Amino acid sequence: MENKYVKLITSRVSCRTYTEKRVPIKKVLAIAEAGKYAPSARNRQICNIYVIKNASKVEKLRNLSIELSPRGDCMYGAKTVILVAGPREDAFTDKDGACILENMFLAAHGLGLGSCWINQFDDLLNTPKGLKIKKSFGIPEDFKVVGACIVGYAKEGVSLNIKERKVDFIKVI
Template sequence: MNEVVKTILKRRSTRSFTPDQLTEEELSVLLETARFAPSGMNRQPWHFTVVQNPETLHRINEACRQVLLGSGVKAMEDRAKGNDFSICYKAPTLILVAVDEQVHTGRYDGAVALENMFLAAESMGLGSCWIHAVSLIFNGGANEALRKELQIPAGYAPIGSGAFGRKAAEAQAAPRKENTITILK
């Protein structure tokens, strides 16, 4: 098995991070792998906002708390009520991906860019996790000031975000479904 395949199979969603920040070199490699992701007609309709500032991370966390509290899902509401609530599991870096709303492949393009960063993170011994709620905090024009602070370009919609940092613990492999493949020969 080659190293790329090993990395893909070894990557897990990390939900426990140490406070240690990524190095500038690590961050720059992650972003470069995102920029080199495939995109429909090579439009590269993405924008990446890297958040490492603790106050901004706190504002994002509180906005996500509101989303979870209004989700109608008891487990999410209970999680959001906790004093220690951290939507990104206290990861020191959050990368928000927003895509041009006019580009019909934008959502897929943004997702593969995120996955490139997750795999690159694993290959560098870092942890990562897709954090969905961050892409919901601007729905209906909410949190406009925060949107400005994150410098999301006009006409771009957040589609997802990734938490990145050093793993505080190794995650267990989540079970995989059987019978999801059809091979026609």
């Protein structure tokens, strides 16, 4: 069935190559707003969205990954990072957080931007160096970083192919 919203959703891909151009704060905040309106278990809204807009703070995160991640720079050159975090011990933090992140990937796509889930930040921000950065962002120490949404302008010429899905993904019973 043809529908512009379904089309938007099914054409989103993870982007791993970005230009130097910064995303205007208005667009970043629109993405965060989309995250804010994600569903949450029992409407408790236990997660927070941390928009890291300050360039030197973004660099701190990048340098942390360069220094401590086995895979090195995990941000693929993106200049904007949005962290989603919630209480580590709450059973719904991951589920609520994932809904927020997906809303933001879709909003970014709708705004013509590339985005990708980055998973390393919970581990990185739990190291002695990372904990200082986490504190400076105002993220409570007992919060888990569910994931990060990196956002930017996809580099021209880079193919952003939609990955094939398993043929038996959907079961109709």
